[in-house]
């Protein structure tokens with residue numbers, strides 16, 4: 116089915132690959148004025164302010180892009196009628212702070228989405244109990260090295276906010292690091308679902324295409340379960356919308372380097388191999404599955420550019436952990452000999468391996484960008500905050516994003532070989548007692564590396580509905596509402 120790209124917000128089907136971002140967390144005080152603001156940003160008239168970027172193909176890359184997400188509180192404040200509000204799914208309605216503290220009836224000892232202890236919503240700088248309710252998340256993307264735009268466009272937006280009665284609760288800036296890396300020194304931005312009808316750049320990945328309905332609502336799109344995630348929402352609102360989990364994740368870069376020192380010395384393993392076992396890819400992006408012991412030039416220093424020449428740039432995602440119907444004779448790494456069963460990329464996308472959950476149905480699009488300055492390993496603990504501003508997009512927050520966090524990252528029953536462990540990168544480790552199991556070809560097999568600390572701390576989170584352009588027009592045309 117041909118997709119109406121002009122109706123879909125950009126950044127879902129295809130990444131912008133900009134280097135700078137500013138996320139404005141806004142609260143609305145006047146429903147009518149806020150609805151006019153929504154109308155203005157999709158009016159197609161740039162004189163009425165910066166416009167929301169769509170997924171239409173561009174020949175000349177724009178100087179900036181803009182996206183918008185609305186929280187459930189935002190939709191309420193805009194004046195969406197109760198009957199329509201009731202048609203939104205529970206996870207979105209409740210939001211990430213409430214979801215974090217909900218006990219899981221099946222696993223009372225579980226940690227839910229992992230937002231516990233220092234990651235608890237009470238400590239958040241955004242979206243938690245200690246900060247005002249956010250209604251709108253407006254995300255501005257620029258490429259400052261090419262054209263300095265961030266401050267100028269922010270100033271234009273702020274004028275519009277003032278006129279629309281939108282209060283700026285906080286802003287959150289992100290900036291890309293060299294060579295597509297994230298803090299901890301790994302290359303990111305390689306693996307993304309290829310969506311039916313999508314416009315993203317396709318590199319071979321041995322996985323089926325994700326059904327359009329796993330990411331976009333309405334329009335008769337089918338999801339992996341043969342249904343449509345729009346449910347009872349009016350199609351004028353739901354069509355071509357999707358959901359996003361926005362998360363500010365602080366990374367302990369010094370703690371990560373200390374962990375590499377510790378585990379490599381304790382177990383006599385190459386430091387870079389330890390880093391690769393934690394993630395499932397060498398720091399330069401080469402998957403362990405394709406280069407289990409490294410290859411000339413593979414491991415590289417933190418942030419090393421490029422791929423292992425033996426694997427090749429286009430092959431960086433062409434691997435699986437198990438055979439499947441499409442490749443029945445493929446090597447079965449069932450025990451994690453090449454890539455640990457508990458490695459970050461394997462937990463969060465087990466590909467064809469046998470795990471809890473229908474295969475290939477829990478995909479998410481990742482549009483994160485690091486924040487904070489690069490970490491200098493020679494400086495050790497510099498006390499500076501840095502991390503990842505993650506935006507995880509999907510058609511259903513509970514079945515996709517939350518399932519990843521609740522079951523695959525923070526539980527240990529999804530498949531064998533995980534017992535007693537959590538995701539080494541994003542899992543909530545029980546007070547420095549986390550562990551990762553690594554297979555070896557010597558008498559020590561398996562090695563259980565212990566003393567894994569919490570490497571990532573949640574600093575804030577919002578769940579947003581990201582309507583299509585028609586959906587935004589529908590909202591702008593609503594009658595009544597707060598102050599309206």
Ligand code: HEM
Pocket residue numbers: 297298299301302303304305306307364365366394396459460461463464479481502503505507516519520540541571
């Ligand atoms: C600060 C926190 C995080 C860091 C440093 C991090 C880092 C990475 C890196 C370096 C990759 C490999 C690059 C690639 O395959 O494109 C990756 C892949 C991935 N991450 Fe994370 N990540 C973080 C948080 C998360 C969270 C919270 C989720 C879950 C919602 C997540 C889900 C995934 C998925 C699904 C993949 C792709 C796996 C695949 O398809 O092979 N990550 N991550």
